[in-house]
Amino acid sequence: MIEYRTLSIALLGAGSVGGQVASLLLQHGDELAARAGARLTLAGIAVRDLDAPRPERIPRELLTTDARELILGADIVIELMGGIEPAREYILLALGSGADVITGNKALLANHGQELFDLAEQVGAQLYYEAAVGGAIPIIRPLRDSLAGDRVERILGIVNGTTNFVLDRMDSAGEDFATALAAARRLGYAEADPSGDIEGYDAAQKAAILASLAFHTRVPVEAVYREGIAGITLDDVESARKAGYVVKLLAICERLLDPATGMEGVSARVYPALVSREHPLAAVRGANNAVFVEAEAAGNLMFYGAGAGEWRRPRPCSATSSPPPAGTSQADPASPSRRRRTCPCSTSAASRPSTA
Ligand SMILES: NC(=O)C1=CN([C@@H]2O[C@H](COP(=O)(O)OP(=O)(O)OC[C@H]3O[C@@H](n4cnc5c(N)ncnc54)[C@H](OP(=O)(O)O)[C@@H]3O)[C@@H](O)[C@H]2O)C=CC1
Numbered sequence: 001m002i003e004y005r006t007l008s009i010a011l012l013g014a015g016s017v018g019g020q021v022a023s024l025l026l027q028h029g030d031e032l033a034a035r036a037g038a039r040l041t042l043a044g045i046a047v048r049d050l051d052a053p054r055p056e057r058i059p060r061e062l063l064t065t066d067a068r069e070l071i072l073g074a075d076i077v078i079e080l081m082g083g084i085e086p087a088r089e090y091i092l093l094a095l096g097s098g099a100d101v102i103t104g105n106k107a108l109l110a111n112h113g114q115e116l117f118d119l120a121e122q123v124g125a126q127l128y129y130e131a132a133v134g135g136a137i138p139i140i141r142p143l144r145d146s147l148a149g150d151r152v153e154r155i156l157g158i159v160n161g162t163t164n165f166v167l168d169r170m171d172s173a174g175e176d177f178a179t180a181l182a183a184a185r186r187l188g189y190a191e192a193d194p195s196g197d198i199e200g201y202d203a204a205q206k207a208a209i210l211a212s213l214a215f216h217t218r219v220p221v222e223a224v225y226r227e228g229i230a231g232i233t234l235d236d237v238e239s240a241r242k243a244g245y246v247v248k249l250l251a252i253c254e255r256l257l258d259p260a261t262g263m264e265g266v267s268a269r270v271y272p273a274l275v276s277r278e279h280p281l282a283a284v285r286g287a288n289n290a291v292f293v294e295a296e297a298a299g300n301l302m303f304y305g306a307g308a309g310e311w312r313r314p315r316p317c318s319a320t321s322s323p324p325p326a327g328t329s330q331a332d333p334a335s336p337s338r339r340r341r342t343c344p345c346s347t348s349a350a351s352r353p354s355t356a
C-alpha cells in the first residue's frame with residue numbers, strides 16, 4: 001500500500017455545492033490520493049447551524065461553527081458558503097496562513113477578486129475558482145491557460161442556471177414565473193437570495209470574471225450592463241415561441257474597436273434576448289449552461305453542461321437536457337420585441353462599454 005502524505009481540507013459550507021464536495025472527498029478518497037499524490041483528508045465542515053437538517057452523506061461529527069479554527073489547521077480551504085462576509089475574511093485568513101484556496105463564490109470574486117489574488121500572489125498560494133462560472137463546466141482554465149496564446153474576440157453564453165430553468169419551464173410547460181422559481185430554489189439552483197439570479201446580478205458577476213480572463217484586463221462588475229428576467233411574462237415567452245424564438249438570459253462579452261480613435265475596449269452585458277429556435281443556445285434546457293468562445297485561431301468553441309445545483313446522473317430517455325450540437329458557428333439571438341436589443345453578433349454594442 002502506498003503511503004501518501006496527508007493534506008488537510010477545511011470545507012466552509014455544506015449546502016448544495018459544499019454537500020456534494022464533501023461526499024466526493026469522502027467517497028473517492030483512494031482514487032483522489034492516487035491522482036493527487038496526497039491523501040486529502042476532510043478535517044471539518046464549517047456551517048452556520050449544527051442542527052439544520054442535512055443529507056446523511058454529511059457526517060455530523062465533521063460539522064463545526066468555528067470556521068477560523070478549522071481554517072488555521074488546514075492545507076487547503078474550500079469556500080462554498082457564498083456571500084461577501086465572512087467569506088472574504090475567511091479566504092484572506094486562509095491565504096495569510098499559507099493555505100491554498102478553492103472557491104465557487106463569483107459574487108466575492110467579482111467584487112473583491114483583486115484583493116484576494118494580490119494576497120495569493122504575495123504569499124505564493126493558489127486561488128482556484130473553476131466552479132464560479134458555469135457550474136460544472138470547465139471554462140476558467142481553458143480561458144486562462146489553454147487559450148492564453150490565442151485572441152478571444154467574443155464570449156456569448158447562458159451562465160445562470162436558475163434563470164435558464166425558469167425561462168425553460170415557462171416556455172416548455174407554460175408554468176408561471178413564481179412556480180418555476182420556487183422549483184429552482186428547491187432544486188438548489190438559486191442563490192440564497194434568488195434576486196441575485198433573477199435580476200441578473202449573478203450572470204453579471206460571471207460576465208465580469210469571463211471578460212477579465214478572456215481579454216486580459218480587469219472588467220469591474222459595475223461596468224457590466226445588467227438587466228434581469230423579472231419583467232418577462234408568460235405572454236412574452238408565448239409570443240416569442242409563436243415567432244420561432246425562445247427567451248434566454250444571455251451574457252455577452254466582446255472586444256470593441258472605436259473606429260474614430262482606433263482604441264480598443266471591452267463590452268460586457270447581460271439581458272434577456274430572443275434566440276432563434278434553430279440556434280444551439282435554444283437547446284440549452286433546464287439549469288444547464290453553455291458558453292461560446294469565439295477566438296481568432298481556435299475559431300468557435302462551445303462549452304456546455306450543468307450550470308447549477310447538484311449534478312445528477314441523467315435518467316435514460318431524459319428529454320430535457322440534450323446538449324446542443326457541437327461545432328456550432330455564430331449565435332444569432334435577436335431581442336424580445338418589446339425591448340429591442342442589438343444582436344450580439346453585431347459588434348455595435350448598445351451597452352455601457354468598460355475600459356480595457
Ligand atoms: N448552487 C449552485 O448551483 C452553485 C453555487 N455556486 C456558489 O457556491 C457557493 C455555495 O452555494 P450553495 O451551495 O448553493 O449555497 P447554500 O446556501 O446551499 O449553502 C451555503 C452553506 O454555507 C454555510 N454558511 C453560510 N454562511 C455561513 C457562515 N457565516 N459561517 C459558516 N457557514 C456558513 C451554510 O450553513 P448552514 O447549512 O448551517 O445554513 C450552508 O451549509 C456560493 O458562492 C454560490 O454562488 C457556484 C456554482 C454553482
Ligand SMILES: N[C@@H](CC=O)C(=O)O
Binds near residue numbers: 132191
Ligand atoms: N445561482 C447560480 C448557481 C451557480 O452558479 C445559478 O443559478 O447559475
